[in-house]
Each structure stands twice: as C-alpha cells, then as structure tokens.
Amino acid sequence: xxxxxxxxxxxxxxxxIAFYEKALGAKRLMLxxxxxxxxxxxxxxxxxxxxxxxARLEIGGEVVLLSDGHGAExxxxxxxALTLTVADEAAADKAFAGLSEGGEIVQPLQKTxxxxxxxxxxxxxxxxxxxLVG
Numbered sequence: 385x386x387x388x389x390x391x392x393x394x395x396x397x398x399x400x401i402a403f404y405e406k407a408l409g410a411k412r413l414m415l416x417x418x419x420x421x422x423x424x425x426x427x428x429x430x431x432x433x434x435x436x437x438x439a440r441l442e443i444g445g446e447v448v449l450l451s452d453g454h455g456a457e458x459x460x461x462x463x464x465a466l467t468l469t470v471a472d473e474a475a476a477d478k479a480f481a482g483l484s485e486g487g488e489i490v491q492p493l494q495k496t497x498x499x500x501x502x503x504x505x506x507x508x509x510x511x512x513x514x515x516l517v518g
Contacts, residue, residue, distance in 0.1 A: 388449055393509060466513050469517070485508075493515065502515070
C-alpha cells in the first residue's frame with residue numbers, strides 16, 4: 385500500500401511538470417492528454433483536448449500524480465504540504481533554491497533542533513513544500 389499525492393493544476397499542469405523537472409530533476413513517467421483517452425465516450429471539447437488528463441512524475445524516488453482537472457479557476461492548494469527529505473545540506477540548499485524560484489519563501493532554510501536544514505517555500509502555482517535533511 386502506498387499514499388501518493390494527486391495534484392490538480394486547473395489547466396496549468398504542463399507548466400507544473402516543466403517547473404518540477406527543472407527545480408527538482410523530476411522524471412516524467414507517464415503523461416496522457418484528454419484527447420488520448422481510449423475509453424472516452426466522445427471527443428473532449430477543444431479547450432480540454434490538449435490538457436493533461438493524468439501524469440506521473442518521479443521526484444526523489446517517490447511518485448507524484450497530477451492533472452489539469454476540469455476546474456475553471458486556478459489551482460487551490462490549501463491545508464497540506466509536500467515534504468522533500470534529502471540526504472544532506474547541499475541537496476537541501478539546491479532543492480530549496482529550485483522550488484523557491486518564482487515562488488514565495490514561507491520559512492527560510494535554516495538549522496533547527498531536529499535537522500541541519502529545514503525550510504518551507506510555496507512554489508509557483510501554489511504548492512507548499514517542506515524541505516529538510518533527514
């Protein structure tokens with residue numbers, strides 16, 4: 385059994401995928417667009433056809449699922465954070481810098497009683513990330 389986050393980017397999934405590939409070296413494992421759905425009862429509307437129906441990214445050995453979803457409003461990421469636990473301070477610094485680019489630093493990366501590096505940043509598109517050395 386595994387828990388995998390599934391993020392809905394409301395029309396901005398391609399942008400999110402490109403960002404995580406650059407910021408974290410994410411690997412695209414799978415991507416299906418709405419127009420490629422073999423079980424669709426009818427073709428999707430033109431505005432949805434090229435949007436991401438389902439994608440799988442590998443980040444640090446874990447899988448994150450994502451989609452554009454069907455919503456008209458921008459992504460609304462509230463009430464949770466994704467935690468990235470890295471092996472050393474250099475990896476924490478690199479990941480934090482990548483995720484913070486174009487985003488908002490919530491808590492600067494710093495030494496704490498439980499980790500030599502701990503910080504929080506809201507990446508572009510709104511996902512809150514916690515980075516720490518584990």
